[in-house]
Amino acid sequence: MDEAEFFAADGLSKHFGGIIAVDGLSISLSRGELVGLIGPNGSGKTTTINMVAGALRPDEGTIRLRGVTMTGSPAHVFARGGVARTFQVPRLFRRMTVLENLIVPALSNPAARRAEAERRAGEVLSFLRLEHLTRSLARALSGGQQKLLELGRALMLRPSLLLLDEPFAGVHPQLLAQIMEHIGSLNAGGHTIIVVDHNIDAIRSLVRRTVVMAQGRKIADGPSEDVLRDPAVIRAYTGARDAH
Ligand SMILES: Nc1ncnc2c1ncn2[C@@H]1O[C@H](COP(=O)(O)OP(=O)(O)O)[C@@H](O)[C@H]1O
């Protein structure tokens, strides 16, 4: 297999009524890459993640994973293909325990046995250093711990492509460092990762390659240090801030 072909989205577009959320976006990743996806509010980052995760069907464009065309397949086919994502606002079962939050989605796969799901949950909790909260209710967790649990849920099925939608938003600086460390070690362990975020400093120190979106389009893609000082990127950010 051509390594450059691990993941490729080509010409993705998505409209919501009259709004063009994503407009002809192409992005490809080689296996094991860790890429930042940034852009002002409303620039189409979450819509992109939704399409790449198979949760939203693009109006135009194609998505290939390991050379296999995935476009139009249901989300569970993307999941089975090794794609997992986290949500900007954690989607936890608030009245369930941390452990239950991990095993319930895993059990939706009929082949999964509960014992195996619990064993995997143990590994995930140990990796995330959340074992002491195994029996706590999700709603009792801090915002940052909820973000960690959200990441844990994505890790349950051992994904090869991990899509993280604003994993640092609203997280205490101490936990932010921990989440960054987890992302780094997941990547070192072979996961291909797209991290969407607003926190430019976090992105700068975490990823070598950054993709920038503005108004649904890709306006920059390259080494983070070059992209983050690109005048067009700075303009997109300051323009968006001035508009608020
Ligand atoms: N389900 C939806 N229905 C209508 N408009 C949407 C929907 N999802 C996103 N949008 C719009 O699409 C644009 C891009 O949104 P989004 O992808 O959430 O941007 P970002 O994640 O970069 O902030 C915004 O204008 C947003 O209001």
Ligand SMILES: [Mg+2]
């Ligand atoms: Mg978003």
